[in-house]
Amino acid sequence: MHSADNKDRIVKGLARPGTRGPATNGNYKRTGSVVLVALVAVLIAWAGSILWVLTGESDVPPDEGFRAVPGPSQVREITLGCGSGGCWREMVIDVKPPQTAPSLAADMGISTEQCGPLNLWTLRKTCTGVAADHNGELRIYLKYDLLIDI
Incomplete structure (x- = not known):
């Protein structure tokens, strides 16, 4: 029941059998990787700010x-x-x-x-x-x- 156009997309990995939309499994992996990299970057920046504060014993409020x-x-x-x-x-x-x-x-x-x-x-x-x-x-x-x- 698939059209010839959809069969070409299935073969190329653009659509899953029984659907007309694109395969999204790769998108989820990519999004998860981006979120993980962003989270690690924020944690590194936070740890760096704490280390900076701990070494700045001469800091005073304005x-x-x-x-x-x-x-x-x-x-x-x-x-x-x-x-x-x-x-x-x-x-x-x-x-x-x-x-x-x-x-x-x-x-x-x-x-x-x-x-x-x-x-x-x-x-x-x-x-x-x-x-x-x-x-x-x-x-x-x-x-x-x-x-x-x-």
Whole structure:
């Protein structure tokens, strides 16, 4: 019941017996291979980004990561510090009455260390907290916290 045209296609491997469409078995294999190669490439890039982060101990979040300082207190300076375990940014705030350093920290929501969500690409999160509060100034740090400690 096959036409002569369809018999030629069956012989050439373009159609399966009983159908008029092209054979798709090769298409599935090709698509599966492309998906597998893409998945392996993404996994290699992810592993590379984690290795890059682990070797970049001096990385620090940008200044924009600091929370806004409510008035009348003002930012005096932002510095970069490094020590055992990595680097951080530190914001020095001149605390003005009627605020106190502890009340200002509470107003900013950082009485205790606060960390943002985990970045799944780099496996680290941005954390901020109070470094010191004395002599009318408040020192706030901003640093990356790694999920994996090396």
